[in-house]
Amino acid sequence: MAFQPDSPNNQFQFNNIYRLLITKLETKRQQSPESFSKSIYILPAINDDMEHQLEQELEQERKEHMGQRIILIPYCLAESYWIGILIEFEANEQILRAEYIDPVIGSDIIPDSLKNQITKVYPFAVLRSRDLSKHNERKFSETLTVENLLEAVKYDLFAFPADPELKIRELTEKLNSGLAKHKLHNMDQLQQEIKDLEERIQRLHQQGRQEKAEEEMELLRELQELAGLSDKINELTSSVTFSPSPHINEPFMQEPPRKPSLSTDIMHLDERTKTLSDITELLDEANAMPPCARKTTIELIIYFEQRLLEEKSPSPHAETLVSSLDKLQDQLKQEELFSENASEILHHLKLHVTSSNYALMVSRLKELLEKIRPLNVGEIQRLVLKAKKAADSIRNKDIILLVGVTGSGKSTTIQFLSGATMKEVRVETSPGKYLEHITAVGPMQNPELNYITSSPLQKSETRYIAPVTVQLKGLLGAHESGEMIFCDAPGFEDT
Structure with missing residues (x-):
C-alpha cells in the first residue's frame, strides 16, 4: 500500500514535491534557457493508491494542451517512495519518449497498473525505464525524483543545439542507420509501417494477445523515434541557413522536381531488365526442386518481385500469404533450418505482409534465402558457363x-x-x-x-x-x- 494523502503531513509532502519541481524548473530555465526551450507542464503528484488518478490527470492534460511539449509527473509508489515519469510529445501528438525514472537502487520494475493507465490514454505509448541518480534509501527518493526529472529534460536529445548544422548531420546519420536497420528506403515507407503496425497492435489487443502486442509496441516505439528524428531534422533545417559539406549527402535536403529524362528512364529500364532476368533464373531453380523451405522462399520472392514490377500476377488475400509464411516456418523447422535469425525475419515478414512495401518483402526474403542456401549452385554453374564462353x-x-x-x-x-x-x-x-x-x-x-x-x-x-x-x-x-x-x-x- 502507498499512503493516504489526506493526513496533513502526507498532504504537505504531495504539495511540497509539486511546488519544489515548479520552483527548480523555473530556476533551471533562467540559468539555461536553451536547455529548457520546449513547453513543460508538471502534473499534480500522483498517489498509486488512488485508482485511475494518473489516467484522469493525463486525460485532463490532453484536453488543456496540444502540440510539442514535455510533461513531468511525480508519482508516489509507497510511503516515502517517489519515482518520476517524463512524457515528450511531438507537434503531431506523437509520443517521442516516455520514461520511468526510479531513484531507488535495485528497484526498476514498472508496475503494470501504472503502465495500463498510460496506455488507456495513449495506446501506443511504450514506457521505458531510465537510470539517472540513485540511492539505497527510499527517504531520498523525493529529492532525487525532482533532480532526475529536471536532468531528463535538460539532456533532451532534441533540445535546440548550439551548432544546428552539426546536430542535423548527427540526427541524419542516426535516421539513415535506423531506416537501414528496418529495411526502409524513405519516410513514406516509415509512415506506412507505423500505420500498419498500429493497426496490427489494435487487432492483437482485440484478440487478447497482450504479450504479442507488447512485443509489437517495442518495434512501434523504435519507428516512432525515427519519425521524431525526421521531424526534428526538418525543424532544424528550416531554422538555419544550411550548407551541407561536400562529403555529406543530407537526406532531407529537398530535391527540386525533375522532369523524366532519357537517362533516368534507361536506368529504370536496366533495373527492370535485371529484375526480370532474376525472376527467370529463380523460376528455373524453383521448378527443378521438390517442395521445401528453399522453394517456398523463392516462390515468395518471385511473387513480390512481380508485384514490385507491377507485372500481372495473382493477388492472393493476406490470409493466403500468411499461410505461405506459416508453411515456410514449418518447413524450416522440419529441415532443421529454423534459427533465431530466421525467426526474426519471418516475424518481420508477417508484420508487413499486408502492406504494399514489396521492396522490403523481397529484401527480407532474399536475406532468408542466403541463410538457408549458403551456396548457390545454380548461379555458380551459370557463371562457369559464361566464363568458359x-x-x-x-x-x-x-x-x-x-x-x-x-x-x-x-x-x-x-x-x-x-x-x-x-x-x-x-x-x-x-x-x-x-x-x-x-x-x-x-x-x-x-x-x-x-x-x-x-x-x-x-x-x-x-x-x-x-x-x-x-x-x-x-x-x-x-x-x-x-x-x-x-x-x-x-x-x-x-x-
Whole structure:
C-alpha cells in the first residue's frame, strides 16, 4: 500500500514535491534557457493508491494542451517512495519518449497498473525505464525524483543545439542507420509501417494477445523515434541557413522536381531488365526442386518481385500469404533450418505482409534465402558457363585486361572506349541521398556491351571475365582495320 494523502503531513509532502519541481524548473530555465526551450507542464503528484488518478490527470492534460511539449509527473509508489515519469510529445501528438525514472537502487520494475493507465490514454505509448541518480534509501527518493526529472529534460536529445548544422548531420546519420536497420528506403515507407503496425497492435489487443502486442509496441516505439528524428531534422533545417559539406549527402535536403529524362528512364529500364532476368533464373531453380523451405522462399520472392514490377500476377488475400509464411516456418523447422535469425525475419515478414512495401518483402526474403542456401549452385554453374564462353572467344588473342578495386571505373572505362554514348546521371543511392554517376545510355551498338554493367555504388557488378571486341573502323573510320578486345574483370576486395 502507498499512503493516504489526506493526513496533513502526507498532504504537505504531495504539495511540497509539486511546488519544489515548479520552483527548480523555473530556476533551471533562467540559468539555461536553451536547455529548457520546449513547453513543460508538471502534473499534480500522483498517489498509486488512488485508482485511475494518473489516467484522469493525463486525460485532463490532453484536453488543456496540444502540440510539442514535455510533461513531468511525480508519482508516489509507497510511503516515502517517489519515482518520476517524463512524457515528450511531438507537434503531431506523437509520443517521442516516455520514461520511468526510479531513484531507488535495485528497484526498476514498472508496475503494470501504472503502465495500463498510460496506455488507456495513449495506446501506443511504450514506457521505458531510465537510470539517472540513485540511492539505497527510499527517504531520498523525493529529492532525487525532482533532480532526475529536471536532468531528463535538460539532456533532451532534441533540445535546440548550439551548432544546428552539426546536430542535423548527427540526427541524419542516426535516421539513415535506423531506416537501414528496418529495411526502409524513405519516410513514406516509415509512415506506412507505423500505420500498419498500429493497426496490427489494435487487432492483437482485440484478440487478447497482450504479450504479442507488447512485443509489437517495442518495434512501434523504435519507428516512432525515427519519425521524431525526421521531424526534428526538418525543424532544424528550416531554422538555419544550411550548407551541407561536400562529403555529406543530407537526406532531407529537398530535391527540386525533375522532369523524366532519357537517362533516368534507361536506368529504370536496366533495373527492370535485371529484375526480370532474376525472376527467370529463380523460376528455373524453383521448378527443378521438390517442395521445401528453399522453394517456398523463392516462390515468395518471385511473387513480390512481380508485384514490385507491377507485372500481372495473382493477388492472393493476406490470409493466403500468411499461410505461405506459416508453411515456410514449418518447413524450416522440419529441415532443421529454423534459427533465431530466421525467426526474426519471418516475424518481420508477417508484420508487413499486408502492406504494399514489396521492396522490403523481397529484401527480407532474399536475406532468408542466403541463410538457408549458403551456396548457390545454380548461379555458380551459370557463371562457369559464361566464363568458359568468354575464354573461348579470347583464346590465342591479344587482350587488354582492366583490373582494380571495386568501384574504380573499369566497366565505365570499357563502355567509353567501346564507343558507347556516355552521360552523367543523378542516382538515388539511399533515402534522399544522390550521387552523380557517369554511365552508358541509349541503345548499345555493340551487343557485348550489354554484359558490361556499371554501378554508382562501391559494389562489384562484374561476376566473371567479360570481353568486348571493338572494331576500330567503327570508332576511327573506314581507313582503320583490326580490332581491340577489352576485358572487364571482377573488382578486388568484395569478389
